[in-house]
Amino acid sequence: MSDAAMKLVVVGAAGRMGQTLIRLIDSMEGVTLHAAVARPGSPFVGKDAGEIAGLGPNGVIIGDDPLAAFLHADGLLDFTTPGTTNEFAALAAQARIVHVIGTTGCSDADNAKIAAASRHARIVKSGNMSLGVNLLSVFVEQAARALDAADWDIEILEMHHKRKVDAPSGTALLLGEAAAKGRNIDLSSQSVRVRDGHTGARETGTVGFATLRGGSVIGEHSVLFAGEGEIVSMSHSAADRSIFARGAIKAALWARDKKPGFYSMLDVLGLSSH
Numbered sequence: 001m002s003d004a005a006m007k008l009v010v011v012g013a014a015g016r017m018g019q020t021l022i023r024l025i026d027s028m029e030g031v032t033l034h035a036a037v038a039r040p041g042s043p044f045v046g047k048d049a050g051e052i053a054g055l056g057p058n059g060v061i062i063g064d065d066p067l068a069a070f071l072h073a074d075g076l077l078d079f080t081t082p083g084t085t086n087e088f089a090a091l092a093a094q095a096r097i098v099h100v101i102g103t104t105g106c107s108d109a110d111n112a113k114i115a116a117a118s119r120h121a122r123i124v125k126s127g128n129m130s131l132g133v134n135l136l137s138v139f140v141e142q143a144a145r146a147l148d149a150a151d152w153d154i155e156i157l158e159m160h161h162k163r164k165v166d167a168p169s170g171t172a173l174l175l176g177e178a179a180a181k182g183r184n185i186d187l188s189s190q191s192v193r194v195r196d197g198h199t200g201a202r203e204t205g206t207v208g209f210a211t212l213r214g215g216s217v218i219g220e221h222s223v224l225f226a227g228e229g230e231i232v233s234m235s236h237s238a239a240d241r242s243i244f245a246r247g248a249i250k251a252a253l254w255a256r257d258k259k260p261g262f263y264s265m266l267d268v269l270g271l272s273s274h
């Protein structure tokens, strides 16, 4: 592996995660901010990325041409929107660079395009890049395997800030997938994502989701295993977005010497069971 600092591009540079990433890259050894990209037409294009992130000027001017930014880079950190991430996955594959994807709310069609790009690019994608949530997902899988579906109902509760646009959160879905793996069921056909009105009694074996939005909450997740007379609950609370940014940068460094492919944070953290 190269000893030179990994040259990273931050896309969505003026966003909540974009700014957090720019601040963290500045404070870390082994990585450098190669370029910063915003949406074409964004008022932040032409501004200094360090200044926007609250660091003071760092000489990296925010651009709107992703391919030019990716050309001499080693990787890109992408917390944007599903459509943008799709587009960038194809460009990253063209540039043969690492693509770390934190964007949530991707449809099956988006995920298929991203998987196609991973034939040429090293892609790490996760609904949550933090160590804590990924460890929690391992525990959830184990608990779901141990606690019989006939006696233990699984409900996943999440709360985020009022500006979040997708639901359930990527993390809630990641935890749901972990529970489904433990139960050996297909989440898409066994999940109840909304309840309203006369719903009838709860169907045994399903995984329920509940979504709360408000204020500035960074990310709260609980998985409840509800039995007769007792509840087992497992939770994660995010106090700072730097936990996601740290995970994303770790993922980029990890993927640097890997073959093209589609990887998860469980692979990065060595928590994968396969």
Ligand SMILES: NC(=O)C1=CN([C@@H]2O[C@H](COP(=O)(O)OP(=O)(O)OC[C@H]3O[C@@H](n4cnc5c(N)ncnc54)[C@H](OP(=O)(O)O)[C@@H]3O)[C@@H](O)[C@H]2O)C=CC1
Binding pocket: 011, 012, 013, 014, 015, 016, 017, 018, 037, 038, 039, 040, 042, 079, 080, 081, 084, 101, 102, 103, 104, 105, 126, 127, 128, 129, 130, 170, 244
């Ligand atoms: N996996 C994880 O660990 C985490 C995932 N996330 C996810 O990351 C995503 C972003 O979250 P957050 O930072 O809070 O959202 P923000 O809305 O603050 O940031 C998204 C940024 O992407 C920019 N953007 C949109 N289109 C383009 C484009 N074509 N080119 C370049 N930039 C573009 C937006 O610009 P503009 O506003 O001008 O449109 C905005 O600045 C969400 O999907 C969120 O769920 C968030 C935290 C952790």
Ligand SMILES: O=C(O)C1=N[C@H](C(=O)O)C[C@H](O)C1
Binding pocket: 104, 127, 128, 160, 164, 168, 169, 170, 171, 172, 218, 219, 220
């Ligand atoms: O939009 C957010 O803010 C977050 N999104 C991710 C998700 O959808 O789970 C991760 C984190 O919870 C913050």
